[in-house]
Amino acid sequence: MSTPATPATPAGPADRPIALVTGASGGIGEAIARRLAAEGHDLVLVARSTDKLRAVADELAAAHGTSVMVLASDLGVPGAVPALVAELGDRRVDVLVNNAGVGHYGPFVEADPARLTQMLQLNMVALAELTRALLPAMVARGSGRVLQVASTAAFMPGPLMAGYYATKAFVLSLSEALADELGGTGVTVTALCPGPIATGFQSGADMGSSKLVRGKTLMTAEECATVAVRAMMRGRTIVIPGATNRVQAFSPRLMPRRLVPRIVRRAQAPTH
Numbered sequence: 001m002s003t004p005a006t007p008a009t010p011a012g013p014a015d016r017p018i019a020l021v022t023g024a025s026g027g028i029g030e031a032i033a034r035r036l037a038a039e040g041h042d043l044v045l046v047a048r049s050t051d052k053l054r055a056v057a058d059e060l061a062a063a064h065g066t067s068v069m070v071l072a073s074d075l076g077v078p079g080a081v082p083a084l085v086a087e088l089g090d091r092r093v094d095v096l097v098n099n100a101g102v103g104h105y106g107p108f109v110e111a112d113p114a115r116l117t118q119m120l121q122l123n124m125v126a127l128a129e130l131t132r133a134l135l136p137a138m139v140a141r142g143s144g145r146v147l148q149v150a151s152t153a154a155f156m157p158g159p160l161m162a163g164y165y166a167t168k169a170f171v172l173s174l175s176e177a178l179a180d181e182l183g184g185t186g187v188t189v190t191a192l193c194p195g196p197i198a199t200g201f202q203s204g205a206d207m208g209s210s211k212l213v214r215g216k217t218l219m220t221a222e223e224c225a226t227v228a229v230r231a232m233m234r235g236r237t238i239v240i241p242g243a244t245n246r247v248q249a250f251s252p253r254l255m256p257r258r259l260v261p262r263i264v265r266r267a268q269a270p271t272h
């Protein structure tokens with residue numbers, strides 16, 4: 001569901017590229033929005049927390065002269081993307097960053113059914129819908145960049161976060177296929193596959209007790225955003241920030257398939 005768009009700041013020069021970032025009210029999405037603003041993009045920022053989006057918009061307008069449109073939308077609700085696209089009207093989008101996403105820690109059999117459905121809707125359905133809605137104009141113009149935020153979780157099944165890992169496998173698969181389909185059009189699709197990043201994600205996913213994050217020093221959202229934006233602008237299909245994460249993402253290929261879930265389960269079991 002989306003509420004009326006807020007043109008939070010005055011319009012900049014008409015020829016500046018425009019980037020739409022979902023989940024821009026915090027974490028990786030906010031860091032990517034800041035990076036894109038610093039590199040001369042105007043912005044459309046989407047999330048549920050309009051107060052946070054407006055604070056980011058005001059700051060970026062003051063720092064870089066960025067023109068920012070704020071759109072409040074709960075992308076975990078069916079019908080949110082068509083409403084969002086209607087709000088956008090004929091506004092050009094040169095860069096689409098599908099970043100909004102949530103996770104849930106714990107056995108699948110105990111997952112709250114409504115929360116599970118909302119995660120599937122947000123992480124997969126809204127991402128696919130928004131991509132489908134904005135790609136045709138990019139292809140017609142012969143230029144565009146799409147960044148889909150997946151995870152290293154996309155490369156393996158993930159007991160104790162089974163649904164979340166599966167949503168990220170969907171994002172990676174969709175992105176790789178689209179990157180191929182769009183070859184030669186001037187439009188590129190990049191899947192960003194971070195390992196654990198220090199954001200509000202872990203508390204939102206109730207995974208504070210998981211060995212994967214507890215007591216660990218995590219990569220910052222800013223470091224992740226810098227690597228992500230550079231790879232997207234170069235049109236790379238997959239980017240995994242951090243050498244250790246790259247090894248972890250590709251190591252399942254070297255193992256018997258049946259062992260992988262056991263290893264992942266051990267890696268992210270609760271510490272107590």
Ligand SMILES: NC(=O)c1ccc[n+]([C@@H]2O[C@H](COP(=O)([O-])OP(=O)(O)OC[C@H]3O[C@@H](n4cnc5c(N)ncnc54)[C@H](OP(=O)(O)O)[C@@H]3O)[C@@H](O)[C@H]2O)c1
Nearest residue numbers: 023025026027028047048049075076101196197199200201
């Ligand atoms: N942090 C990690 O360890 C990590 C690792 C790999 C991949 N990722 C992925 O990175 C992406 C960003 O996560 P993050 O770490 O930056 O988490 P975060 O700090 O919790 O930020 C999530 C963002 O998504 C927005 N969001 C959540 N639910 C939404 C909804 N229903 N509708 C619209 N927006 C919604 C939030 O804004 P509102 O609450 O204001 O709506 C917020 O801006 C996610 O796709 C996540 O799966 C994260």
